[in-house]
Amino acid sequence: MVSIVAANFARFGKRDEDIFAISSESALPIVDKFRDVIDFVVVSNSYSGEFNDISGLNNLLTTHLAIENVPSMRVDNTSGSGGSAVLVAKSLVASDEAKNVLVIGAEKMTGYPTKKSTRIIASLLPPEERRGGPSLPSLAAFMTRSYIREFSPTRESIAMVAVKNHHNGALNPYAHFQADVPLEKVMASRIIADPLRIFEYCPVSDGAVSLLVTSDENSKSLGNKSVKITGTGASSGTSSITSRESLVSIDSVKNSAKKAFKSARKTPQDMDIAELHDMASILEIVESEDVGFFKKGEGWKALETGETSIDGRLPINTSGGLNSKGHPIGASGVAQTAEIYLQLTGQAGKRQAKNVSTGFSLSMAGFGNNSTSFVYEVA
Amino acid sequence: MVSIVAANFARFGKRDEDIFAISSESALPIVDKFRDVIDFVVVSNSYSGEFNDISGLNNLLTTHLAIENVPSMRVDNTSGSGGSAVLVAKSLVASDEAKNVLVIGAEKMTGYPTKKSTRIIASLLPPEERRGGPSLPSLAAFMTRSYIREFSPTRESIAMVAVKNHHNGALNPYAHFQADVPLEKVMASRIIADPLRIFEYCPVSDGAVSLLVTSDENSKSLGNKSVKITGTGASSGTSSITSRESLVSIDSVKNSAKKAFKSARKTPQDMDIAELHDMASILEIVESEDVGFFKKGEGWKALETGETSIDGRLPINTSGGLNSKGHPIGASGVAQTAEIYLQLTGQAGKRQAKNVSTGFSLSMAGFGNNSTSFVYEVA
Numbered sequence: 184m185v186s187i188v189a190a191n192f193a194r195f196g197k198r199d200e201d202i203f204a205i206s207s208e209s210a211l212p213i214v215d216k217f218r219d220v221i222d223f224v225v226v227s228n229s230y231s232g233e234f235n236d237i238s239g240l241n242n243l244l245t246t247h248l249a250i251e252n253v254p255s256m257r258v259d260n261t262s263g264s265g266g267s268a269v270l271v272a273k274s275l276v277a278s279d280e281a282k283n284v285l286v287i288g289a290e291k292m293t294g295y296p297t298k299k300s301t302r303i304i305a306s307l308l309p310p311e312e313r314r315g316g317p318s319l320p321s322l323a324a325f326m327t328r329s330y331i332r333e334f335s336p337t338r339e340s341i342a343m344v345a346v347k348n349h350h351n352g353a354l355n356p357y358a359h360f361q362a363d364v365p366l367e368k369v370m371a372s373r374i375i376a377d378p379l380r381i382f383e384y385c386p387v388s389d390g391a392v393s394l395l396v397t398s399d400e401n402s403k404s405l406g407n408k409s410v411k412i413t414g415t416g417a418s419s420g421t422s423s424i425t426s427r428e429s430l431v432s433i434d435s436v437k438n439s440a441k442k443a444f445k446s447a448r449k450t451p452q453d454m455d456i457a458e459l460h461d462m463a464s465i466l467e468i469v470e471s472e473d474v475g476f477f478k479k480g481e482g483w484k485a486l487e488t489g490e491t492s493i494d495g496r497l498p499i500n501t502s503g504g505l506n507s508k509g510h511p512i513g514a515s516g517v518a519q520t521a522e523i524y525l526q527l528t529g530q531a532g533k534r535q536a537k538n539v540s541t542g543f544s545l546s547m548a549g550f551g552n553n554s555t556s557f558v559y560e561v562a
Numbered sequence: 563m564v565s566i567v568a569a570n571f572a573r574f575g576k577r578d579e580d581i582f583a584i585s586s587e588s589a590l591p592i593v594d595k596f597r598d599v600i601d602f603v604v605v606s607n608s609y610s611g612e613f614n615d616i617s618g619l620n621n622l623l624t625t626h627l628a629i630e631n632v633p634s635m636r637v638d639n640t641s642g643s644g645g646s647a648v649l650v651a652k653s654l655v656a657s658d659e660a661k662n663v664l665v666i667g668a669e670k671m672t673g674y675p676t677k678k679s680t681r682i683i684a685s686l687l688p689p690e691e692r693r694g695g696p697s698l699p700s701l702a703a704f705m706t707r708s709y710i711r712e713f714s715p716t717r718e719s720i721a722m723v724a725v726k727n728h729h730n731g732a733l734n735p736y737a738h739f740q741a742d743v744p745l746e747k748v749m750a751s752r753i754i755a756d757p758l759r760i761f762e763y764c765p766v767s768d769g770a771v772s773l774l775v776t777s778d779e780n781s782k783s784l785g786n787k788s789v790k791i792t793g794t795g796a797s798s799g800t801s802s803i804t805s806r807e808s809l810v811s812i813d814s815v816k817n818s819a820k821k822a823f824k825s826a827r828k829t830p831q832d833m834d835i836a837e838l839h840d841m842a843s844i845l846e847i848v849e850s851e852d853v854g855f856f857k858k859g860e861g862w863k864a865l866e867t868g869e870t871s872i873d874g875r876l877p878i879n880t881s882g883g884l885n886s887k888g889h890p891i892g893a894s895g896v897a898q899t900a901e902i903y904l905q906l907t908g909q910a911g912k913r914q915a916k917n918v919s920t921g922f923s924l925s926m927a928g929f930g931n932n933s934t935s936f937v938y939e940v941a
Contacts, residue, residue: 223796232685233611239640239686239801242931246688246801252813254796254932256646257638261618267635270659271650277657280649280794306611307618309625415659417602417633422618422625434631552621553633 185273186402186409186562188395189213190521192357195390195509202228202235202291202391203247209391210287214248217395217405223281224255227268227288228513231257233303234292244287253285261307262462264288265516266417266546266555272396273412282401288517289391300387304512307549309423320384322424322550323463324376329430330465331378336483338378342369343486344464345382345506351493352503354534359388359509383464388509392518402562408528410542414447414558416440422552431480433551436473440545443556444475451475454497454558455539456526458519460547461504470545471499474556498536501526516546520557527561564652565781565788565941567774568592569900571736574769574888581607581614581670581770582626588770589666593627596774596784602660603634606647606667607892610636612682613671623666632664640686641841643667644895645796645925645934651775652791661780667896668770679766683891686928688802699763701803701929702842703755708809709844710757715862717757721748722865723843724761724885730872731882733913738767738888762843767888771897781941787907789921793826793937795819801931810859812930815852819924819935823854826937830854833876833937834918835905837898839926840883849924850878853935877915880905895925895934902938 193208200208206226214221226241237243241255260267265288272284292300305318317325327341346366352358369382395405402409418438421427427434444450451474459474461467468482476497477485485491491499502508502522505515523542525531542559572587579587585605593600605620616622620634639646644667651663671679684697696704706720725745731737748761774784781788797817800806806813823829830853838853840846847861855876856864864870870878881887881901884894902921904910921938 229617230611232609232682233617237685237689238608238612238638238682239928239931241639242686242798242801242928243688245798246931251800252798252817254798254814254818254934255639256643256650256932258650259617259636259638260620260634264635271635271637271653274650274653274657274659277659278653279656280653280796303611303617306615307621309622310616417659419621419624419631419633421630422621423630435633438631439633549618549621552618552625553635555633 184399184411185276186397186399186411187524188397188402188405188407188409190394190524192521193391194357195388195511196359197293198389202231202289205291205389205391206244206287206289207247210248210285210393213285213393213395214250217283218250220283221250221253221285223275223284224253225268225272225284225286226255226257227264227286227517228257228290229259229261229264230290230303230512260548260553262512263516263546263548263553263555264513268517269520270415270417270555273415276396276398282398284396286394286396286517287391288514290511290513291389292387292511293389312424319550321376323465324379326430327379327465333431334480339366340483340486341464341468342366342383344461344467345369347492348461348500348504348506351501351534352507355503355508358503358507359386360507379463385462385505385510388511390509390511390514392514392521394517394521409562410524410527411560411562412557413560414443414449416442416556419553420551422549424550431469433469433473435551435554436470436545439554439556440474443558447558449558453541454543455541456498456536457543458500458502458522459545461500461506462510467499474545493534493536501534501536519544519546523559527559563778563790564655565776565778565790566903567776567781567784567786567788569773569903571900572770573736574767574890575738576672577768581610581668584670584768584770585623585666585668586627589627589664589772592664592772592774593629596662597629599662600629600632600664602654602663603632604647604651604663604665605634605636606643606665606896607636607669608638608640608643609669609682609891639927639932641891642895642925642927642932642934643892647896648899649794649796649934652794655775655777661777663775665773665775665896666770667893669890669892670768671766671890672768691803698929700755702844703758705809706758706844712810713859718745719862719865720843720847721745721762723840723846724748726871727840727879727883727885730880730913731886734882734887737882737886738765739886758842764841764884764889767890769888769890769893771893771900773896773900788941789903789906790939790941791936792939793822793828795821795935798932799930801928803929810848812848812852814930814933815849815924818933819853822935822937828937832920833922834920835877835915836922837879837881837901838924840879840885841889846878853924872913872915880913880915898923898925906938906940
């Protein structure tokens with residue numbers, strides 16, 4: 184069995200420092216404590232070439248961290264890179280290729296015109312669809328309109344995802360946005376892609392987060408609190424959005440979660456807490472259904488009842504999610520695992536949920552082109 | 563134990579097709595035969611963003627190959643990406659995350675001015691060294707001068723790497739260059755970085771190659787000839803070339819080979835054939851020593867005696883190596899594994915070596931910033 188024994192964030196947001204400094208800020212506390220035992224580094228990053236004019240980031244980082252003899256690689260899966268990187272770390276440990284893997288998720292994306300950032304990220308769409316012009320934000324708007332047509336949620340319940348996640352972000356010292364936003368302000372904010380408004384989208388962020396992944400035998404000797412990864416599931420769907428049968432459900436999310444629960448021998452109803460990929464408000468709702476927490480078409484009700492708030496039955500995105508914590512592409516999936524680790528070990532500070540011993544995270548690439556799900560349990 | 567059961571090349575060289583077409587050319591024969599059992603795709607690629615304006619290449623490729631429900635990720639380690647990708651595939655299989663992993667190594671780099679390509683690849687150097695101006699070709703020249711000063715090889719023996727590897731490439735229908743080059747022509751060719759000449763460097767190439775990696779239990783039922791991966795070793799060295807103690811030896815190569823031989827319980831002398839990372843002629847010689855095939859300072863002699871020719875005691879780079887087969891960055895390491903597979907299963911055509919049942923490959927990132935070594939044995 185493979186466990187997580189450490190997690191550390193560098194603050195997400197608009198940062199002046201370069202990607203080396205931000206990555207090191209997240210990794211150094213772990214490296215300082217576990218320098219002698221770290222034997223592999225997996226860097227989760229998508230766009231160091233496009234945004235930072237850097238390749239071989241993993242090797243430059245091990246040199247920068249003065250652990251230059253530790254082997255490393257970069258794992259990329261666009262927005263879902265972090266899930267893939269944690270899966271690789273787990274596989275390296277489980278297959279005895281490594282004993283203690285430092286995972287560093289990092290992206291430095293701010294400082295460019297939004298048009299340039301959007302164009303770079305849209306390079307994950309199929310060439311024929313890219314020419315047609317849809318961006319990821321507009322795909323989320325299509326999804327929202329389909330969801331409203333099909334299931335008649337209140338419009339407010341969708342916006343409540345932003346209210347809830349901004350509230351959580353306000354309690355997270357590493358979040359990009361750390362201020363509550365009332366529902367009225369969300370509903371009155373600028374429309375980005377009708378009907379979705381600016382507070383319902385994640386911002387463009389810099390940020391980094393690091394984890395130490397280890398085998399169970401090691402986890403005790405390392406002395407830190409540990410959380411087991413008891414289930415994993417990876418799945419893909421077509422990258423061609425126009426070829427999909429449904430716009431209110433995501434195949435890769437459904438299938439990856441199913442696999443993860445099966446391998447953990449758990450059900451969605453066994454989970455105490457979850458981190459989902461809320462690039463746009465609607466996605467948290469759709470994913471909470473696809474993963475199996477709620478019936479299809481009913482996920483929006485949890486926002487009205489408060490079931491997914493920090494003090495609810497199943498807190499979702501206590502970290503603030505991508506929506507408020509921010510979305511440094513390569514860091515986001517690693518951050519989800521880090522948040523569950525902090526929550527299950529009682530280290531989540533002001534945003535700590537009560538009585539949580541099982542958790543779930545969903546790391547998603549593109550617009551559901553790929554998903555990796557994890558089930559976690561307190562060791 | 564994990565085995566390779568299929569390998570297929572798309573021709574390396576200057577290709578008119580895009581990266582999807584080249585990748586598919588290499589993958590389709592394997593996908594057609596094993597569509598129902600492939601359950602993970604690992605794409606080895608470094609520069610799709612920089613050269614092709616594409617991100618999420620792995621997801622676009624599974625969609626293009628009509629295996630869009632198969633999960634995937636991209637693994638990058640610059641020139642050593644292929645070694646990392648094969649290591650990830652092996653770990654996914656060995657840790658039961660997947661049963662049959664399709665590895666696709668691909669890069670499309672031609673069609674740009676050399677200055678642009680060189681600048682993109684130099685983005686793997688530490689920022690402070692990049693400002694100083696050394697490129698990877700000039701580092702190889704420094705290494706050559708140091709090697710000559712320290713070990714007094716004949717100058718011709720170093721150039722003979724290019725003669726041997728062009729000869730091998732002439733026998734390989736997938737090689738970028740398929741013509742013999744006599745020693746006199748190498749020695750009279752244009753100097754790129756004194757004393758190394760143009761025929762001693764790998765070209766800028768497009769290309770792709772695919773492998774199927776599977777567990778031993780599966781390898782029999784799949785029906786193809788199989789080769790076991792019996793040893794693996796990953797290691798790194800500092801990315802700061804000016805901080806290195808020696809310029810005639812590469813720490814990451816030494817350490818990764820040592821680990822691979824140890825895990826396979828074999829010695830370098832047990833190997834029948836090898837693929838090394840001959841980005842420049844001198845590197846094949848230095849690596850052949852660091853790996854343990856020859857004593858330090860004596861590797862050049864094998865070029866004079868013919869010991870590393872196809873009909874010699876230990877054929878090295880029967881594929882033509884990077885030098886003649888070409889060096890599409892993300893494809894190269896996968897191609898080395900593919901060549902050993904073809905050789906050990908007697909499928910190497912005109913370049914087939916005789917009586918080979920054990921093999922070794924070394925995939926190297928940057929200028930030895932990272933290395934992954936493998937030992938293979940006929941199943």
